[in-house]
Amino acid sequence: MAELPPSLVIENLPDEIRRPILLVAFSGWNDAAECATTATRFLLQRWSPQRLAMIHPEEFYHFGLTRPEVRIREGSQVREIRWPTTDFYISREPSLPRDVIVVLGTEPHLKWKTFCGHVLEVARRAGADLLITFGALLADVPHTRPVRISGVASNAELSAIFQTLPTRYEGPTGIVGVLSDASRRAGLATVSLWANVPHYVSEVSNPHAILALVRRLLSFLEWRTDLSELEEAATEFDRQLARIVAQKPEVARYIQELEERHADSNAEPTPSQDLPSASQLIKEVEQFLRDYRGDTGKN
Numbered sequence: 001m002a003e004l005p006p007s008l009v010i011e012n013l014p015d016e017i018r019r020p021i022l023l024v025a026f027s028g029w030n031d032a033a034e035c036a037t038t039a040t041r042f043l044l045q046r047w048s049p050q051r052l053a054m055i056h057p058e059e060f061y062h063f064g065l066t067r068p069e070v071r072i073r074e075g076s077q078v079r080e081i082r083w084p085t086t087d088f089y090i091s092r093e094p095s096l097p098r099d100v101i102v103v104l105g106t107e108p109h110l111k112w113k114t115f116c117g118h119v120l121e122v123a124r125r126a127g128a129d130l131l132i133t134f135g136a137l138l139a140d141v142p143h144t145r146p147v148r149i150s151g152v153a154s155n156a157e158l159s160a161i162f163q164t165l166p167t168r169y170e171g172p173t174g175i176v177g178v179l180s181d182a183s184r185r186a187g188l189a190t191v192s193l194w195a196n197v198p199h200y201v202s203e204v205s206n207p208h209a210i211l212a213l214v215r216r217l218l219s220f221l222e223w224r225t226d227l228s229e230l231e232e233a234a235t236e237f238d239r240q241l242a243r244i245v246a247q248k249p250e251v252a253r254y255i256q257e258l259e260e261r262h263a264d265s266n267a268e269p270t271p272s273q274d275l276p277s278a279s280q281l282i283k284e285v286e287q288f289l290r291d292y293r294g295d296t297g298k299n
Contacts, residue, residue, distance in 0.1 A: 004121070006056070007058065007060075008122070009054050010125065011052065011053055011054070012051065012052055013126060014092070017090070017099050017127060018098045019127075019129060020090070020128045021099075021130040022102075022122075022128050022130070022131045023040060023217065024102075024132070024179065025133065026106060026176060027105075027107065028106055028175075029107055029174040030174040030175060030176040031136055032136040032195075033203075033204065033209065034136075034205050035195050035197060035205060035206050036213065039195075039210045040102060040104055040134055041104070044104075046225045047096070047102075049089035050092075051089055052088040052089055052122070053122050055085060059110065060108035060109065060114075061084055061108055061110065062110065065109060066106055068082060070082075086104070087103070087104055088102070089102045097221060097223070100221075101123070103119060116183075119179060120188065123188060129188070129189060130189045130191070131179075131190045132191045132193065132217065133176045133190075133192045134193055135195070136194065140258060141196050142262065143208070143238075143241055145259065147196060147208050147212035148195075149193055149212055149216055151164035151191060151194055153192075154189050155189065158189060159191075161220060162191050162216060164193065167194070193213060193216055193217075195213050197209050204237075206237070207234040214227065215227075
């Protein structure tokens with residue numbers, strides 16, 4: 001087998017892996033309200049994963065844009081530098097019908113084709129036959145409706161299994177789009193799932209969007225876990241938004257307009273780059289949620 005490039009390190013590749021799939025999420029442009037990465041971390045917590053591989057950051061990041069962080073090691077005064085690596089974990093949870101390789105990282109700035117090649121090299125060596133990406137985008141959708149999961153699948157069968165709603169989006173893409181295209185070109189089946197997040201509540205993580213992504217994957221895997229943590233967060237999220245809607249008639253009118261606009265469940269929402277950017281309404285909602293988040297953080 002060909003030698004690995006220095007920037008890709010495979011630490012522990014088991015000899016026998018059960019029909020693995022890759023689940024991939026990146027923070028940054030592809031991760032509105034951090035929903036995609038939060039959903040992925042939630043699943044990692046349920047699957048008792050082991051570290052599999054990593055991509056060193058030196059070739060792929062502009063550290064003036066994504067800076068390393070200083071952390072104090074737990075139980076000591078030792079200060080450590082944490083770099084924005086991309087990490088691979090493997091879950092061999094016996095109750096899962098197949099093994100899952102989870103890839104978590106920050107969207108890189110440089111050498112995207114090389115970067116995607118590294119991800120696909122791990123997939124090839126592990127024998128993966130499916131790559132699933134999580135993403136989240138801001139759109140003009142009301143929070144009162146079920147979260148829309150749009151997406152793209154490499155074949156009609158996968159599209160039917162994952163119930164992806166087609167998108168006609170054309171424009172700039174992120175590393176998720178580039179990786180999906182590279183996967184398809186390499187002959188690896190691919191599904192890209194995108195949660196549509198209401199643009200007027202973009203300052204806080206959206207538990208409904210997180211739940212929608214998690215449930216879509218668990219349905220495919222035919223695997224169950226306790227989702228009460230996310231469900232309770234979603235209930236509290238709704239309660240806080242109901243409070244602001246009750247206090248501000250202009251917010252209620254705006255949400256009603258969105259509901260009427262999307263009365264047709266098949267209507268495709270508008271991506272956030274086409275929305276007005278200086279709305280006082282949006283500022284008021286975001287400030288309310290920031291204040292709420294600060295209050296709950298003190299409890």
